[in-house]
Amino acid sequence: MPPPTSTTTGSRRSNSIRPGPPRYSRSSSPPAAGSTDRCSRFGGPATITPVADGEQNLVEAIDLVREYRLGEERVRALDGLDLSLAGGRFVSVVGPSGAGKSTLLHLMGALDTPTSGTIRVAGVDLGSLDDAAASEFRRTTVGFVFQFFNLVPTMSAWENVALPRLLDSQSLRKAKPRAIELLERVGLGDRVDHRPSELSGGQMQRVAIARSLIMEPAILLADEPTGNLDSATGASVLELLSDVAHEGGDRLVVMVTHDPNAASVADQTITVRDGKIA
Numbered sequence: 001m002p003p004p005t006s007t008t009t010g011s012r013r014s015n016s017i018r019p020g021p022p023r024y025s026r027s028s029s030p031p032a033a034g035s036t037d038r039c040s041r042f043g044g045p046a047t048i049t050p051v052a053d054g055e056q057n058l059v060e061a062i063d064l065v066r067e068y069r070l071g072e073e074r075v076r077a078l079d080g081l082d083l084s085l086a087g088g089r090f091v092s093v094v095g096p097s098g099a100g101k102s103t104l105l106h107l108m109g110a111l112d113t114p115t116s117g118t119i120r121v122a123g124v125d126l127g128s129l130d131d132a133a134a135s136e137f138r139r140t141t142v143g144f145v146f147q148f149f150n151l152v153p154t155m156s157a158w159e160n161v162a163l164p165r166l167l168d169s170q171s172l173r174k175a176k177p178r179a180i181e182l183l184e185r186v187g188l189g190d191r192v193d194h195r196p197s198e199l200s201g202g203q204m205q206r207v208a209i210a211r212s213l214i215m216e217p218a219i220l221l222a223d224e225p226t227g228n229l230d231s232a233t234g235a236s237v238l239e240l241l242s243d244v245a246h247e248g249g250d251r252l253v254v255m256v257t258h259d260p261n262a263a264s265v266a267d268q269t270i271t272v273r274d275g276k277i278a
């Protein structure tokens with residue numbers, strides 16, 4: 001299912017990006033005293049600083065409900081779901097069609113808001129964010145990888161990777177060295193100037209993964225990332241996602257998939273059924 005449009009997104013209350021003290025803070029600046037600097041092959045200083053309140057989960061959902069209304073009809077896509085996920089893991093989400101997997105992913109990525117209940121990611125209560133704060137949260141804290149890559153066709157591979165930095169008011173050129181580093185890491189050092197139409201499906205997905213990492217996100221959300229790839233290409237993309245989870249310190253990778261083979265590559269598989277964790 002594609003991400004919800006603004007018409008399906010629930011209303012957001014006015015609030016700031018960091019309501020109350022966050023349990024995690026992330027920064028690309030030099031780490032503050034007491035923080036842990038986790039440099040990785042992907043990553044430069046991807047710093048996650050757990051605030052000492054005993055809570056270490058990167059994702060927490062409590063009694064999460066998302067109800068859609070279609071005229072008179074109500075669909076409970078999520079029906080009181082509870083979930084806790086720690087960082088540094090590759091987690092797959094499986095379940096029957098219509099179970100609520102994509103809805104859960106969209107809520108974790110602040111693409112949508114819950115009808116009731118709580119969803120906290122990296123210490124931020126996503127249900128309390130207004131649209132601007134949700135957009136800022138997505139830009140700084142979440143990486144997205146989709147089945148159909150969503151690359152800009154007129155831009156080169158490195159420009160696609162650097163694009164999120166442009167929205168960070170840095171010029172594309174300034175972000176180029178980091179974009180190229182990431183492309184080299186995903187095995188595309190010889191394709192940096194290629195446009196999407198000049199790349200294979202697997203290569204396009206690697207560009208999308210590199211792009212998802214350029215803001216050093218705490219969490220990477222992948223919706224059917226191998227759904228459009230043959231099995232060998234899919235396997236190499238899964239290996240890359242697994243590396244992303246394990247080499248970035250506390251980074252969490254959550255992947256929705258229909259493919260049991262893909263799910264089995266993850267450290268942990270959660271099954272969603274009827275809007276709950278089965």
Ligand SMILES: Nc1ncnc2c1ncn2[C@@H]1O[C@H](COP(=O)(O)OP(=O)(O)OP(=O)(O)O)[C@@H](O)[C@H]1O
Pocket residue numbers: 001004008068069070075076077095096097098099100101102103104
């Ligand atoms: N924008 C929407 N408006 C109305 N109903 C929706 C909307 N999005 C999802 N739903 C409904 O919510 C339920 C859960 O949908 P969701 O896409 O989360 O399931 P899924 O497990 O990801 O399914 P699939 O594996 O087929 O992609 C389904 O019954 C779906 O029809």
